[in-house]
Amino acid sequence: MKHIRTISGATLKQSASGGGCGECQTSCQSACKTSCTVANQRCEQKKKD
Amino acid sequence: MIHTFSGWGHHVVLDVESGAVHLADELSLALLPHIRLPMAPDCPPAVARAAGADPAEADEAWRELYTLYKQGLLFAPAAELTPPTGRLKALCLHVSHDCDLRCGYCFAHAGDYGGARVTMDFDTARTAVDLLVRLSGARRNLEIDFFGGEPLLALDTVRRTVEYARAHEAEWGGKHFRFTLTTNGLGLDDETIDFLNREMDNVVLSLDGRPGVHDALRRTAAGEGSYEKVLPGIRALVERRDRDYYVRGTFTARNPDFADDALYLASLGFKHLSMEPVVLPEGHPLALREEHLPAVFAAYDRLAGALRGESGVSFFHFRVDLTQGPCVYKRLRGCGAGFEYAAVTPEGDLYPCHQFVGREAYRMGSVREGRLDPAVAARFAALTVSNKPSCRDCWAKYFCSGGCAAAALNMTGALDGRYALGCEMQKKRLECAILTAVDRMAGEAPAEARP
Numbered sequence: 001m002k003h004i005r006t007i008s009g010a011t012l013k014q015s016a017s018g019g020g021c022g023e024c025q026t027s028c029q030s031a032c033k034t035s036c037t038v039a040n041q042r043c044e045q046k047k048k049d
Numbered sequence: 050m051i052h053t054f055s056g057w058g059h060h061v062v063l064d065v066e067s068g069a070v071h072l073a074d075e076l077s078l079a080l081l082p083h084i085r086l087p088m089a090p091d092c093p094p095a096v097a098r099a100a101g102a103d104p105a106e107a108d109e110a111w112r113e114l115y116t117l118y119k120q121g122l123l124f125a126p127a128a129e130l131t132p133p134t135g136r137l138k139a140l141c142l143h144v145s146h147d148c149d150l151r152c153g154y155c156f157a158h159a160g161d162y163g164g165a166r167v168t169m170d171f172d173t174a175r176t177a178v179d180l181l182v183r184l185s186g187a188r189r190n191l192e193i194d195f196f197g198g199e200p201l202l203a204l205d206t207v208r209r210t211v212e213y214a215r216a217h218e219a220e221w222g223g224k225h226f227r228f229t230l231t232t233n234g235l236g237l238d239d240e241t242i243d244f245l246n247r248e249m250d251n252v253v254l255s256l257d258g259r260p261g262v263h264d265a266l267r268r269t270a271a272g273e274g275s276y277e278k279v280l281p282g283i284r285a286l287v288e289r290r291d292r293d294y295y296v297r298g299t300f301t302a303r304n305p306d307f308a309d310d311a312l313y314l315a316s317l318g319f320k321h322l323s324m325e326p327v328v329l330p331e332g333h334p335l336a337l338r339e340e341h342l343p344a345v346f347a348a349y350d351r352l353a354g355a356l357r358g359e360s361g362v363s364f365f366h367f368r369v370d371l372t373q374g375p376c377v378y379k380r381l382r383g384c385g386a387g388f389e390y391a392a393v394t395p396e397g398d399l400y401p402c403h404q405f406v407g408r409e410a411y412r413m414g415s416v417r418e419g420r421l422d423p424a425v426a427a428r429f430a431a432l433t434v435s436n437k438p439s440c441r442d443c444w445a446k447y448f449c450s451g452g453c454a455a456a457a458l459n460m461t462g463a464l465d466g467r468y469a470l471g472c473e474m475q476k477k478r479l480e481c482a483i484l485t486a487v488d489r490m491a492g493e494a495p496a497e498a499r500p
């Protein structure tokens with residue numbers, strides 16, 4: 001396409017199919033201890049790939 | 050819902066509900082605000098005129114947008130998802146409510162959380178580990194963060210706790226513990242460094258940046274700056290480490306230009322950095338206020354620009370993985386404080402998280418009672434972005450996951466209140482993070498090839 005280019009697809013929608021296994025890291029434990037950004041965490045299932 | 054913003058020559062379009070990210074040209078960016086749902090397949094002539102575009106060109110761009118719309122990648126509807134009930138999987142062990150520093154902004158009241166200066170004995174720590182193992186059910190990955198105060202003041206408890214948990218992982222059905230420790234760096238002798246580098250999956254090292262900035266607030270009990278005292282140990286640990294670490298600073302009203310502090314830390318050779326806005330009640334002289342926002346935004350922009358490309362330095366809040374990030378359930382639920390995550394005081398009292406410690410109304414019992422107070426847990430489990438009115442319509446919701454409940458309570462008096470200043474900073478650093486990721490990906494494989 002010429003006018004708009006997709007950089008990343010419907011990742012969020014696809015992620016719903018897994019149901020949420022809960023094995024991933026708790027967000028506040030990682031570095032900050034004061035905020036709750038989750039987007040910089042990784043999915044435990046995808047880590048295995 | 051979509052969110053658009055521009056930087057580094059990119060016009061970024063985030064489709065909030067699907068998670069898709071696009072790069073638009075000027076024309077399609079100009080058309081986006083005119084789209085009404087359900088979207089028409091052809092560009093209305095009035096829209097082409099309003100966008101000041103040639104009708105044929107406008108129609109071409111419009112059809113591309115329409116294709117994305119039909120594919121569910123633009124203006125995707127919100128899905129009604131309920132995250133599964135969480136189970137306890139992480140504990141923050143306050144092994145020491147004592148500290149050998151007296152930092153001017155400490156939310157723990159110089160380490161003691163308003164109580165006595167005590168350390169946790171091993172028996173309490175062991176009971177906490179047992180509780181975690183039991184309440185975690187089938188969950189395999191468990192986390193324990195050694196926190197304080199200053200956890201190195203209770204190193205013996207830390208060592209014994211690690212030993213105890215590791216020795217029983219198999220017996221407890223294949224549990225896997227991840228240990229982290231947050232330290233001010235004062236107690237980092239060679240032996241401690243070896244222990245931490247061997248056993249801790251992540252070490253968080255507090256350093257505020259430029260020596261003057263650090264020393265102004267991170268002082269010893271005698272009132273001296275601590276920079277020169279902590280730097281050698283922190284450096285030695287990082288040099289000998291092959292696992293995760295973060296050098297973490299706090300910025301306050303004194304240094305809203307904290308990009309210079311982060312870049313100073315990078316110049317010392319530290320690769321994994323984090324700079325956090327101070328958490329203090331309004332009215333405190335160090336608290337960040339609305340008037341600081343322009344300087345804070347400029348600092349995020351400057352930092353993102355300086356780290357653009359192959360800088361080799363990662364800034365915690367700019368690390369967003371657009372394709373491999375956590376699933377939508379985690380994003381709805383956020384930090385998990387109070388049901389997936391809890392803090393334990395030296396006495397064994399349970400609180401929803403480290404920042405609630407000492408708030409009596411939020412005490413969740415004791416590790417010896419063998420459970421988390423279900424009433425408090427339920428209040429926290431309900432704090433999803435779909436339940437919070439101010440978050441539901443916010444573009445950042447799946448990245449931010451609803452913000453920090455402790456900050457909301459401190460600043461607004463309600464767990465589900467909206468701490469507006471925090472939201473503004475969060476959204477700014479998310480834009481920087483998304484831009485950083487997009488900038489990298491735009492140079493890689495053709496976009497259509499990606500899932």
Ligand code: SF4
Pocket residue numbers: 434439440441443444445446447449450451452453467471472473475476
């Ligand atoms: S930025 Fe604020 S309003 Fe938006 S999701 Fe986060 S906490 Fe909610």
Ligand code: SF4
Pocket residue numbers: 028033034035036384385386390401402403404452453454455456
């Ligand atoms: S309430 Fe705030 S400080 Fe506590 S775990 Fe959640 S994000 Fe972290």
